[in-house]
Each structure stands twice: as C-alpha cells, then as structure tokens.
Amino acid sequence: MGPSSAARAAVASSSRSQRREPRLRSRLRCAKPTQPPSGAWLTIADDGGTTGVTGTVFLKLGGALLTEKHGHEAVRGAVLVRLAGEVAAWPGARDGRLVVAHGSGSFGHVAARETGFLDRPADAMALARVAAAAGRLNAAVVDALIAADLPAVAVPGGLVATCDAGRVVAVRGALIAERLAARLVPVTYGDAALDRARGGTIVSTEPLLAALADALRPTRIVLATDVDGVFDADPHAHPGARRFDQVTPRDREALAAALSGARAGVVDVTGGMASKVGAMLDAVQRHPGLVVHIVSGLRPGAVAAALAGDRAAGGTTIRA
Numbered sequence: 001m002g003p004s005s006a007a008r009a010a011v012a013s014s015s016r017s018q019r020r021e022p023r024l025r026s027r028l029r030c031a032k033p034t035q036p037p038s039g040a041w042l043t044i045a046d047d048g049g050t051t052g053v054t055g056t057v058f059l060k061l062g063g064a065l066l067t068e069k070h071g072h073e074a075v076r077g078a079v080l081v082r083l084a085g086e087v088a089a090w091p092g093a094r095d096g097r098l099v100v101a102h103g104s105g106s107f108g109h110v111a112a113r114e115t116g117f118l119d120r121p122a123d124a125m126a127l128a129r130v131a132a133a134a135g136r137l138n139a140a141v142v143d144a145l146i147a148a149d150l151p152a153v154a155v156p157g158g159l160v161a162t163c164d165a166g167r168v169v170a171v172r173g174a175l176i177a178e179r180l181a182a183r184l185v186p187v188t189y190g191d192a193a194l195d196r197a198r199g200g201t202i203v204s205t206e207p208l209l210a211a212l213a214d215a216l217r218p219t220r221i222v223l224a225t226d227v228d229g230v231f232d233a234d235p236h237a238h239p240g241a242r243r244f245d246q247v248t249p250r251d252r253e254a255l256a257a258a259l260s261g262a263r264a265g266v267v268d269v270t271g272g273m274a275s276k277v278g279a280m281l282d283a284v285q286r287h288p289g290l291v292v293h294i295v296s297g298l299r300p301g302a303v304a305a306a307l308a309g310d311r312a313a314g315g316t317t318i319r320a
Contacts, residue, residue: 056097056180056218057307058209059087062225063103063190065297066137071106073136080144083224083297086304088148096180098307099212100152100187101205102141108134108190112202117192122199130192130202131158138189151184157191157203161211165197168207173215180216188212206279213283213290221283221290222306223276224297229316230277232258246317247277249285277318284320292318 061083068074092098111133112118115126138154145152155175162170179186188208195201209221233241247255259274280292295302295315305313 055092056099056216057090057092058099058101058213058218058221059303059307060205060209060221060223061100061102061141061297062223063105063107063109063137064226065105065224066102066141067105067107072110073107073133075137075140079298080140081147082300083303084144084148084150086301087145087307088150089304090307092307093150093185094183096183098185099176099180099209099216099218100141100145100185101157101209102137102187102189103205104134104137104190107137108192108202112192117200118202121195121201124200127192127194127200131156134189134191138187141189142187145185145187152187153179153184155179155186155188157188157205157208158193160188161191161193161203161208163193163195163201163203166195166201168203168211169196171208171211171215173212176212177216204275204279206276210279210283213287217287218290220309221280221292222303223280223292223294224303224306225273225294226296226298228296228299228302228314229294230255230259230273244316246319247281248319249281252278252281280318284318288320290319294318 065083066076066080068076087093087098087100090098108130111130115123115129117123117126117130120126135154135156138156142152142154160171160173160175161168162172176186176188188205190205190208191203193201193203206223213221227235228243230244230247231238231241232244235241235243244251244255244258255277256274259272259277277294280294284290284292293306293313293315294317295306295313297303299314302313302315305311306315
C-alpha cells in the first residue's frame, strides 16, 4: 500500500523547504502478547493489576528529527523513510512488542503558536486546529511505516491521555494494549487534549509515554532526536558540547543547569530537552528495571541498534 495524499503532500512540502538539516568529566556517569487490561482508565498511580507485553519497547521519534522545525509542516521525507525501514527491521515490531510515538515538530508546535492556544486553552477552534495539525504529521508517519510493511495504526495522544492543569493524570492504556494484542503497531503522538482545569492543553510525548509505562511496563524506551544524546550545551550551537553518557535520578540537579536553555529560534511549546529528560527520570525512578536510550535518529543505524539494545547505538542512557 502506498503513501496517502496527506503523506505525499507533506513530503513534497519538505522537499521544497530549505534544508537545515569527549565525555563529561564529572560525577555524571559519562513472546506472545498478553490479553489487554480489561479496566477502563489506568491512572499513573495505579501500579497494580496492569500488564503489558513481555519485552515491549516504546520508540519516540522526535518532532525536530522528523520535521524542519523552522519551517511550516515540512517533513524530512528521506529521514522518515529511512527510520521506517530501521523500525521494520526489528523483529519485535511485528509480534506486538512495539509502541511508536512521535512529536509534533513544525506541525503542532507552529499551530499552537499561530492559534494562541497556550494563551486561550479553552478555545475550541484553537484546540481543533492544533489537533488537526498534529494529526497530519501522524498520517505521514503511519503511512511511512505501512509502506515499510508494518501494520501501523494511529492512536491520538489526546484520546489516550486525561489531563488536569497541564499534567497527564491518567491514560487509557487499553487503547494501546488492545492493539499490541492484535499484533498491530500503535502510533501515538504529542497532541492537543482536553484538560479538566484549563479546558485544553498540549500533551507532550514524553509525559504520555512515562504514564503509559506505568500501565504497560516496557523494558526499554528509545528516544530518537536530532542530537546524539543529552549534552551540557546545545550541540547545534556549541560544537564542543560534552555528552552525558549515562544519567540517573541522582543527577537531576546537576542536569537542571545544563538543560535550562532553549534552542534559539526553534518553536517548542512542550519544554524542550529538559522536560523530556525529566519525564524519563521520573519513569525510571518508578520502574528501576526500565532503561531509556536517547540517540540521534539522523545517524543511520542508531535507532535500529537502540531497538535491539545494542551499545553501538551510542547516545545517552537513563536508568535508575
């Protein structure tokens, strides 16, 4: 099955867009699917009675990796096609052990800014426009995975998450687990969602995955970004920036200063690398056996290696 018109249009837009495509010496240490849970909403505090598929892996493809964040709804078509091939090469992708998620990049982030959604979260039309933009990128990702012969299906993040005051307070894990049990590849994403206190909010992918980890208990989370791990400065602006090879919850304070700056000129309404790392530190602290790998999806083979648990993936490892 070939890509849809939405995917072709997004990739065509990308091709017309302008392409802007040492270790830290400190204390930072540089099967068969089960039946899905029968309950309804699985709260992030509910650790009892929820089961995932043995050996489940979450893969997040960053918005800055998939799109030109300085552009408008511009997909990096060649990058997306290559990544879909790397994902398809992992055996677990076809036996109900893979959950794919992705950011919104120049789709949802730009729409949130242009509609003023963050200032007017109760505005129904603003929420609808942001959700539609995020959905357009999701259509391109799903189509690329299907073209790589994977049974990918969309699961909007706004349907998975329940939010209150900007935080994910519950997830409907059964939406994901049921699809894994059917040997599908659920593809969720950063999205606009309803919020009990504010009316609406932006659901960032990492807090969504951290909450889903409580329900589905993955063994590994792979975050593929446009940089090769976590650095003490933005490596795009500072070529000499040093990478953290491994971080743990004990390193949280030391990381805070290094990750406090945002990348200039990039629209990211979800908090950038600091919030992503914070969500993953929370996840490994709640689940000590969980390992998180942050790797560069721009480096061919890195995502394939990370999915397989291969040290050749490089990047940064987060563990308890």
